[in-house]
Structures are given as structure tokens and as C-alpha cells.
Amino acid sequence: MDDIEIIRQRIKHKQPSYNIKEKIFKNIKVNKLFSKILVSIIMFLSLSITVKLYPNSKEFIYKNVFEKNFSFAYVNKLYNKYFGEVLPVKNIFKEETKAVFKENLVYSNNEKYLDGVKLSVTENYLIPVIESGMVVFIGEKEGYGNTVIIQQINGIDTWYGNVNTTNVKLYEYIEKGSLLGEGSNNLYLVFKKDGEVLDYNEYIK
Amino acid sequence: MNILNKINIHITTYTILLLSILTGQFRILMFIMILIIIHEAGHILAAKLFNWKINKINILPFGGNINFDIKLNESIKKEAIVIIMGPIFQIIGTLILINLPIVSYKEIIEIKNISYSLILFNLIPIVPLDGSKLLFLTLNNITSYKKSHIYLIYISIILSVIIIINNYLNFTFQIILFFLIYKIYEQYKNHNNIINKFILERYLYKQSRGKLKKINGLNPKLMWRNKTNIFIHNNKCITEKELLNNYFKNKKIY
Numbered sequence: 001m002d003d004i005e006i007i008r009q010r011i012k013h014k015q016p017s018y019n020i021k022e023k024i025f026k027n028i029k030v031n032k033l034f035s036k037i038l039v040s041i042i043m044f045l046s047l048s049i050t051v052k053l054y055p056n057s058k059e060f061i062y063k064n065v066f067e068k069n070f071s072f073a074y075v076n077k078l079y080n081k082y083f084g085e086v087l088p089v090k091n092i093f094k095e096e097t098k099a100v101f102k103e104n105l106v107y108s109n110n111e112k113y114l115d116g117v118k119l120s121v122t123e124n125y126l127i128p129v130i131e132s133g134m135v136v137f138i139g140e141k142e143g144y145g146n147t148v149i150i151q152q153i154n155g156i157d158t159w160y161g162n163v164n165t166t167n168v169k170l171y172e173y174i175e176k177g178s179l180l181g182e183g184s185n186n187l188y189l190v191f192k193k194d195g196e197v198l199d200y201n202e203y204i205k
Numbered sequence: 206m207n208i209l210n211k212i213n214i215h216i217t218t219y220t221i222l223l224l225s226i227l228t229g230q231f232r233i234l235m236f237i238m239i240l241i242i243i244h245e246a247g248h249i250l251a252a253k254l255f256n257w258k259i260n261k262i263n264i265l266p267f268g269g270n271i272n273f274d275i276k277l278n279e280s281i282k283k284e285a286i287v288i289i290m291g292p293i294f295q296i297i298g299t300l301i302l303i304n305l306p307i308v309s310y311k312e313i314i315e316i317k318n319i320s321y322s323l324i325l326f327n328l329i330p331i332v333p334l335d336g337s338k339l340l341f342l343t344l345n346n347i348t349s350y351k352k353s354h355i356y357l358i359y360i361s362i363i364l365s366v367i368i369i370i371n372n373y374l375n376f377t378f379q380i381i382l383f384f385l386i387y388k389i390y391e392q393y394k395n396h397n398n399i400i401n402k403f404i405l406e407r408y409l410y411k412q413s414r415g416k417l418k419k420i421n422g423l424n425p426k427l428m429w430r431n432k433t434n435i436f437i438h439n440n441k442c443i444t445e446k447e448l449l450n451n452y453f454k455n456k457k458i459y
Contacts, residue, residue: 072227072229073229076230079224079227079228080228083377084378085375085377086225086228086376087221088377088378089319089322090325091318093317095311169232169311171229171232172311173229
């Protein structure tokens with residue numbers, strides 16, 4: 001590929017083209033940039049025209065691009081069923097504390113709160129994970145305090161609000177019943193699927 | 206940096222990378238990539254100490270392969286050091302990683318498992334893994350170069366079959382084994398070329414003196430690596446230099 005390097009140097013230093021090969025290469029370079037600009041303009045204009053003519057498409061795009069989740073947990077489960085583990089790591093070293101915590105949700109009272117439910121729990125309550133899945137968010141959510149969002153293998157996103165300390169890391173897979181973190185007095189739960197809020201009563205049994 | 210031009214990510218690596226991202230295995234992937242980089246850095250550092258030139262660095266899903274610009278008659282000890290530095294660096298790197306304050310208890314176990322699996326896999330004596338190179342060097346010490354290469358291919362095939370039988374349900378293993386079998390086939394096909402190159406090098410380049418090795422007969426293909434080969438025929442001793450001169454200059458075929 002040496003001659004291409006020489007040609008590039010000549011273009012860089014704006015020297016005259018000496019042969020046909022160089023002239024063609026120079027033209028191709030200019031054409032590439034021009035066609036890229038043209039394609040960008042076409043994409044922008046077509047999108048603008050579509051949104052103007054069909055106002056519903058804006059909602060459609062918003063929903064599918066910004067709200068719908070790619071269900072990593074579900075895809076992982078499906079893939080493992082037919083093809084085995086993607087990264088087959090041998091688990092020689094085992095977590096010693098794994099067998100100790102395996103609980104179900106225990107609460108004394110529940111009432112509707114914003115998009116979900118507020119559960120009354122004990123002080124220093126150890127929050128169990130309701131269903132296996134992948135942690136997709138840890139942080140502050142307005143109205144819910146410190147939140148952990150888990151993308152479960154059944155396609156439902158579960159928000160755990162008002163969590164004090166978390167025992168999980170981002171993008172970690174956690175099993176059903178294992179320890180999520182510590183909460184106190186109030187625990188907020190929201191159940192969503194593809195951005196739509198679900199009725200919490202079915203999921204807090 | 207010049208080294209970045211030499212890095213080539215194999216298509217199997219891209220496939221498994223894509224599959225890992227689709228199934229959300231970001232954490233394990235990140236640790237695997239870090240450990241592979243540390244592993245290869247070990248090889249590269251040792252090679253730089255010996256002033257070896259690097260031709261290509263191949264990143265494979267389970268580790269990597271580096272093509273050095275070295276002779277087939279390279280010192281066994283030097284090559285062994287370069288190979289063993291990979292796992293050693295990886296072990297040191299793992300120990301450092303798990304002792305970092307930002308790493309949680311679960312992550313420590315994750316990193317240990319990943320590192321263990323990677324090193325274990327890389328030490329399996331199947332071409333072109335690190336373990337196979339160590340096996341080849343060991344064989345070079347106990348038999349001729351030609352026989353070492355033949356045994357290497359046989360052992361690689363047998364072990365591949367064992368691994369296939371144990372893991373044929375896993376798609377990732379299927380991809381990796383497909384790749385390994387292809388590499389074994391390459392070695393098989395190139396066997397004669399490799400032996401001829403070995404002999405030609407001994408003719409063209411001065412060999413450092415090694416322990417004496419007596420060979421019955423006049424076949425240059427029975428030569429040993431890193432040894433001073435003496436051929437015995439009709440109660441006469443013929444040096445390697447003389448034999449190779451006859452072989453190449455005077456076209457005397459034995």
C-alpha cells in the first residue's frame with residue numbers, strides 16, 4: 001500500500017497530480033465527502049417532512065427510541081437456553097454468602113404512591129429482589145429518592161425507591177430473592193413494561 | 206504509536222463481543238478485555254527485552270496471539286520466557302485488580318473466576334494457544350524438530366476432540382474450536398515447508414553452539430533445535446555445516 005501513502009502525501013501538500021491513478025483518487029476523496037453531506041441532508045429533510053405530515057410518527061419515534069427498553073435480561077435468558085453462555089467462565093471461586101439471604105417481600109401496609117405503591121417496612125429493612133434480572137439504573141429519581149431499576153427476565157422493569165445502601169452494581173445480574181440493599185420505613189415500588197405503568201397489585205404478592 | 210498499527214482484532218472476537226453486548230454481559234466483558242490486554246502486555250514486554258520485532262498482535266476471544274519476527278531456531282529459553290510472561294503478568298494484574306479499593310466482594314470473585322478460566326484455557330496444549338508453544342519447546346528438547354512438530358499436531362487434535370466432546374453445546378466454544386481446528390490444519394498443511402525453513406535457516410545463519418547431538422544417517426530433517434548436530438554414517442562423523450553444504454550447494458539428496 002505504499003503508493004497510496006505517497007498519493008495521500010501529495011494531496012496533503014497540494015502537489016499536482018502526476019498520473020491518472022492520482023487524479024481518480026483525488027476525485028474519489030472529494031466525492032466521498034460530498035456524498036456524505038448529501039446523505040445527511042436527505043436524512044434530515046425526510047425525517048422533518050415525515051414528522052410534519054404525520055404528527056403521530058413523532059410519538060411513535062419517541063416511544064420506540066427513548067422509552068422502550070432493549071431487554072438484555074430476556075435476550076440473555078433466551079440465548080443461554082439455546083446456545084449456552086456467551087462467555088463461558090468457570091465458576092471455581094464461589095460467593096460464600098450466597099446461600100444466606102433468600103427472602104420474599106415482607107411489608108405491613110401498602111398504599112398507592114405516584115406511579116406505583118408505597119410499602120411500609122421495618123426500620124433497616126433488607127430488601128430482597130423480586131425477580132431475577134439486570135440492574136440498569138442506580139441513582140436519584142424525582143419523588144422516589146435513591147432508586148434502583150431492575151430489568152427483569154420477564155420483560156418488566158421494577159423500580160425500587162427510597163433505598164439507602166445498595167448491594168448491587170450497575171449492569172450486574174442478580175438472582176431472585178437475593179439482597180438488593182437496605183431501606184427503612186417506606187419502600188416505593190413501580191412496575192413498568194415498555195414504558196407503560198402496570199398495576200402494582202399483581203406483583204407485590 | 207507504532208504498536209497500535211499492529212493490532213488486529215479477529216472476526217471471532219467481534220462476534221463474541223457483539224453477542225456479549227446483546228446479552229448485557231458488560232461487566233464480564235470489561236474484565237476479560239482488561240485481563241487480555243495485561244496478558245499480551247506481558248508477552249510484549251519480554252519480547253522487547255530481547256529486542257524481538259513484533260509483526261502482528263492478534264486479539265482473540267480468549268486471549269491473543271503475537272507474531273514475532275524471529276527465527277525458527279530461536280533460543281528455546283528466550284522463547285519460553287516470552288511465553289510464560291503472559292500468564293505471569295496476568296496473575297500479577299489479577300492480584301492488583303482484586304486489591305483495589307473500588308472493587309466489591311462480588312467483583313473480586315468475578316475477576317478471579319475470569320482470570321482463572323482465561324489462564325487455564327490458554328495453557329491447554331492446542332495450537333495456537335500459549336500452552337501449545339510451551340509443549341513445542343519441551344518437545345524440542347527431547348526429540349528432533351520434525352518429530353516435535355508432528356507430535357504437537359497429534360496432541361492438538363486429540364485434545365481438541367476431548368474439548369469438543371465436553372463443550373459441544375456451547376456456541377462460543379464451537380466458534381473457538383472451529384478456529385483452533387483451522388489453525389491445526391494450517392500447521393498440518395505447512396509441515397514440510399516449516400521443516401525446510403528450519404533446515405535452510407541452519408544453513409544460512411550461524412547457529413550458536415549447543416549440546417552435542419548424534420544423528421544416525423545423513424538426513425538433515427532429523428536435526429534438533431538449539432543443539433550441535435553431528436551426523437554419523439559408515440563410522441564417519443560429518444558436521445552439520447558440511448552436510449548442509451552438500452545438501453544445498455552440491456544438491457546431494459539423502
